[in-house]
Amino acid sequence: MASCPNEAARIQAVVFDVFGTLLRIGLRKKPYLQLMKLAREQGRKPLPDDARMLMTEELGLLGAAERLGLAVATSMLTELEHDLFTELSSVELFPDATPAIRMLQDAGVRVAACSNLAAPYAIPAKLLLPNLDAYCWSFIAGTIKPEPRIYRQVALQLGCPLDSIAMIGDTLEADCLGPRRSGIRGFHLSRSGTPDPDTFIDLTSFAQYLLSTD
Structure with a gap:
């Protein structure tokens, strides 16, 4: 992997990806994916920007169904809403998330979350991560990682x-390579991988690294 740009720059802030990095979903029901499957069953051809649309507009399941032009029975919508509630209720912090954030904030480093997500997923994220300095959600920013505009937005x-x-973050392109192309020092989280100068297997090691080299 290519080395990070601007290695000598003093780190003033750290941006974390959210799901797969700080938070994990215990019970995956994938209601939005179910909605997309229903769209295909109703004869709607998938479009390249469908997933982007769901993550860049503030849509619940009903709003998403309407944007996709779907006719969803009340019983089906109720079932999907129940699955969404089950999934959101199962979200929890990775054990290393809070210690890493605390280490950085105690050292005076600002901390932000930046995530591609459908609007309802911001609810548990904000509840479990209440004291960050910034939150950059794709559905509010109107752009997704790895598009450059979202990195400029979180920096702002x-x-x-x-x-x-x-x-x-745990997605190489969105959380490491994309940020680097925008001038941010990007790193990859691979919890089951092999650590190297650009890849970490846990967040506390990452925080310790930044603070020791700053």
Whole structure:
């Protein structure tokens, strides 16, 4: 993997991906995926930007169904809403999330969350991560990772130059390579992988690394 740009820049802020990085879903029901499957069953051909639309507009399941032009029976919508509630209720923090955030904030580093998600998933994220300095949700920003605009948006919210920000997440393109192309120091989280200078297997090691090299 290519080395990070601007290695000497002082890190003022850290941006974390959310799901798969700070939070995990215990019971996966995938209601939005079920909705897309229903659309195919009703004869609607998938469009390349369907997933992007669901993550860049503030849509619940009913709103998503309407945007997809679906006729969804009340019983089916109720079932999907129940699955969504079950999934959201099962969201929990990874054990290393809070310690890593606390280490950084105690050292005076600003911390943000940046995530591609459908609007309802911001609810457990905000409840479980209540004291961050910024939250950049794709459905509010109107753009998704790895589009450059979302990284500029989170930098603006943090009030920090791009080259003073580090980012980490479990998706290589969205959380490491995309940020690097925008001037952010990107790192990859691979909990089951092999650590190297650009890849970490846990968030506390990542925080310790940043603080020891800053």
